[in-house]
Amino acid sequence: MxxxxxxxxxxxxxxxxxxxxxxxxxxxxxxxxxxxxxxxxxxxxxxxxxxxxxxxxxxxxxxxxxxxxxxxxxxxxxxxxxxxxxxxxxxxxxxxxPAGFEWRREWRGRPLPGAVLYELHIGTFTREGTFDAAAERLPHLAELGITHVELMPVCPFPGAHGWGYDGVAPWAVHEPYGGPEGLARFVDAAHGHGLGVVLDVVHNHLGPSGNHLPSFGPYFTDTHHTPWGAAVNLDAPGSDEVRAYFLGSALAWLRDYRLDGLRLDAVHALRDTRARHFLAELSAAVDALAAEVGRPLFLIGESDLNDPRTTTPREAGGHGLHAQWNDDFHHALHTLLTGERQGYYADFAAEGPHALAKTLTGGFFHDGTYSAFRGRGHGAALNTLTTPTYRLLAYAQTHDQIGNRAVGDRLSARLSPGLLACAAAAVLCSPFTPMLFMGEEWGAGTPWQYFTDHQDPELAEAVRRGRRREFAAHGWAEEDVPDPQDPATRLRSCLDWTEPAREPHAKLLDWHRRLIALRRAEPALTDPRWSATRPSVPSDGCIHFRRGPLCVVINPYGHPAEARLGPHATDCTEVVAAWRPIDPPDPDGTLRLPPETAVVLRWRDL
The missing domain is CATH 2.60.40.10 (Immunoglobulins)
Structure with a gap:
């Protein structure tokens, strides 16, 4: 060879x-x-x-x-x-x-429009922490109605257990998970259940342990700096080969492992001053590969820039990614449900339910508005005439929004089942592509904490001290912050698969299944036009939004509320789904909601 x-x-x-x-x-x-x-x-x-x-x-x-x-x-x-x-x-x-694996299933792919994603970490989805163990749980996801599993990074990282964002070999697969053949078996099994597979890949930095790329060539440059140090070299001398290195890695995942898409970590940290941005070059190559293999492929970017160019087509001057995570939707929903207002939540909390309503009609809350957290204006408005709504991902929880909290607490640790049901209704009935974080569908009681398995004692201690100092600055006692290196931290973060059979988890799981089935059955819920969503915030602070013939009404408060839907509500034919029993609207269009509940209504005339 x-x-x-x-x-x-x-x-x-x-x-x-x-x-x-x-x-x-x-x-x-x-x-x-x-x-x-x-x-x-x-x-x-x-x-x-x-x-x-x-x-x-x-x-x-x-x-x-x-x-x-x-x-x-x-x-x-x-x-x-x-x-x-x-x-x-x-x-x-x-x-x-990579060509030696014997695939058992034919797969024509699943496109992004109409998708319901499920973010999954192989190392904690099961206590075994392997591809094969995770594959045994795929029937649960298929029954739930998920269309795509989004795997967190699987490239090699130090030790056996970790988040995976400190990998140093963008072409390889973490051996304790099962190596290349284990990943191929997982993808093949997922396809057998009708599930697409998306992989989270990291191009913006590499971890310190085993990072030998600088010995081979100018893979990094001091021209730019990132939170991780010197930037990946995308525009300095030697950058042609560096770009080809990461582009080739991305295409290899899609081609050799028959993946359906990639989630690109923190694309705002990809510093590139060349005339054609690396993201545009990558999206062009992925589109070409999709045409070659005859199945849909897509790229989802994580970006905190609120920059419409991220998902604007290349021919219109954008980078051409097919979708991006929308943290603004998360922040608006999170503050509405939890009341938190620290840090970047402050601007969203100040607007209350109006912040969520704004994201439903325009995608970005910060679309050029002043960001108090940043001390400056932030973002730009999406072109809602040319950008379909599915290009933004909506979620109530992600690995970042859980694991980067001091104790890795999920929403289920702070919110009632009713409020978790409200979150599900907002996400799964939104105009965006919905995504759940593993275990969210049953209100998992397990945390998801930051854990590492660094083999270098000095690096392990530096990570431990850094994590505790970070949260001590926000008022946490150092002894209350979990030790990332303690194996118990990872074990606490593993899902408890006995929970879905118990209450209140079983009821939440059924609620998620019903909403996902409704999304699949009702074309209005996947309508990509922004004009098809009409939100309203009554004076009592409830929020309701229309999606064609459907109306989603959410009462996030601990007291009964009345939502005034207008005289057209008298044409309501049925309560399609409700977290708690609820009566149809009064003749004057008033809907009385119990505390902390969500309901989906249907109208006869639409």
Missing amino acids: LFEVWAPRAGRVELHLEGRIARTGDAGRTGDTGRTGDTGRTHPMERDPAREGWWRVAAEAVPGARYGFALDGGAPLPDPRSRRRPDGPEGLSAVSD
Whole structure:
């Protein structure tokens, strides 16, 4: 086989090919099967005359054989493009054949319009923390009505357990989860249940442990700085190959693992001053791959810029991503339900239910308005005539909004089941693409905390101290902040799969199923036109919004309320769904709501 590596600064490069064979899932352990052929030898590599800075050599190797590249006589380093790191980020690569997996299901894909996403972390979805264990729970998601599973990052990171955002090998799969074959089995099983799979990928930074990219070439630049230090080099000298590195990784996930889409982490941290932004280049390549493979593929960006260019089509001057997370919707809903008003919540809390109403009609709350948290104007207005509503994702909870709290508390730790039902109605009946965080559908009682498994003692202590200092500045006692390195922190964060059969979890689960089924059955709930949603905030602070013939009414308060829907409400034919028993509106259009409840109504004349 042909081994290649980009190392433009090296004067000499050698391939080290060993006889040890990696066994799937055995991170940190090795099996010695002896030596075959030319394994266990050093192979001098030659410069590729057709590609500047590239080295290559042909050598016989069996799948699983470990290998690395030695630069100018140094120790062997893992291949930046390797598909397997069986010994973790610091270990050597292993030969892997992505075409060797035998797929059992044909898959034509599932497009983004009409989707219901489910964010899932492999390491805590089950206590086993593997792809195979997670696959056993896929029938639950199919029955719930989910269309796409959105996996949090699965690239190799230190130790066995972590969030995955400190991965250093964007082409490889975390071995303790099950490695490349484990991911392929999971995707194949998901497709067998009619579920698409989206993968969260990180292009804006790499973690510190096992990050050998700077040894190979100018993968980072001091031209820009990010919260993680030097920026990924997307526009400085050498950036052509760096862009190709991350672009190739993205396409490999979609092509080789038959994924349906990618979620791009913190795209606002991708600093790029070139005429064609990296995101536009990536979206063009993904669209081309979709045409090649004959199934829909999409990109979802995470951005805090409120910049319409993120999802504006390339031909109209945008980056061309197919959707983006909308934190403004989350913040408006969160403050309405919890009353929190600290930090970036302050502007949303000041507007109360009007903040949520604004996001329902325009997407962004901050669309050029003043942000007190930032001390400046923020964002720009979406073009609601050309941007379909499904390009924004709506959610009440995400891994960030839970795990980045001091104790990783979910909404279920603070809100009643009725308020959780209100959140579900707002998300699942919104004009946007809804997303749930794992366990949200039954009001999981388990927290989701920040946990790590750094093997470097100094790094582990730095993370521990940093986490506690961060929250001590906000009034938390250091001893109350969970230790990220304590294995119990991860175990506390694993879902309890006995909960869905118990109350009040079972009722919440049924409520989510009903709302998702309603969304699937009612075309008005997936209508992509902004004009199809008409919100209103009565003087009592309740909120209701029309979606074609349906009207969603939410009372987030601990007392009964009256929503004045107008005289047309007398044409209401039925209460389609209600968290608590409720009577149809009075002849004058007044709907009386119990405390903390949500209802969906239907009108005869529409």
